[in-house]
Amino acid sequence: PALYEQWCALQVVRAVLPLGEVVEQRLIESDDDGVERRWTLRLRPHAPLLRLRRADGVELAVRYQRRYEPHSAEVLGAIDPFVRIPDIAIEVTHGARARVLIFDAKYRVDDHGRVPQDALDDAYAYRSAIGVGGERATLGAFLLFPGTQPVALADEVGALPLLPGATAALDALIARLTHNAP
DSSP: OOHHHHHHHHHHHHHGGSSEEEEESSSSEEEEOSEEEEEOOOOSSSHHHHHEEOOSEEEEEEEEEEOBSSSSSSSSEEESSSOOOSSSEEEEETTTTEEEEEEEEEEOOOOOOSSOOHHHHHHHHHHHHEEEEEEEOEEEEEEESSSSSOOHHHHHHEEOOTTBOOOHHHHHHHHHHHHHHO
């Protein structure tokens, strides 16, 4: 499950890259000891993996296991009393306005190749519980899973199959939901 979650995070980064110009990246580090150069891939939970700026000034930041703390009046946080830690978040900001697109990787499917209902409950919780100043600020909340049957639900909540060689739906979803945001 951890490997799938990390692979999903990398796929989200890949899908976001064409949407703007890279401002900062903390995903890949170079270590040159004078003899050999090594590249290290790091998924750090406390800093954006990647920040992009679109031509219109909107910034997109991909984050891994970002903690959304409760009662955050001026920044993105939980608007209920619980800490929320989705696997992957794309924070979209323009000036003081911030929105977030949530992805949570689930490495399990039911007997029909779909994501289980209890996992969908997590997506609904993320959709409703993250915001700014008591107002919801989510663009959507989607589960990523290694199945075959997508689940499209109301209000930009759903489950998206994500497997090697089958990432076009993720690319299209990210482009669509971040296009006019915030």
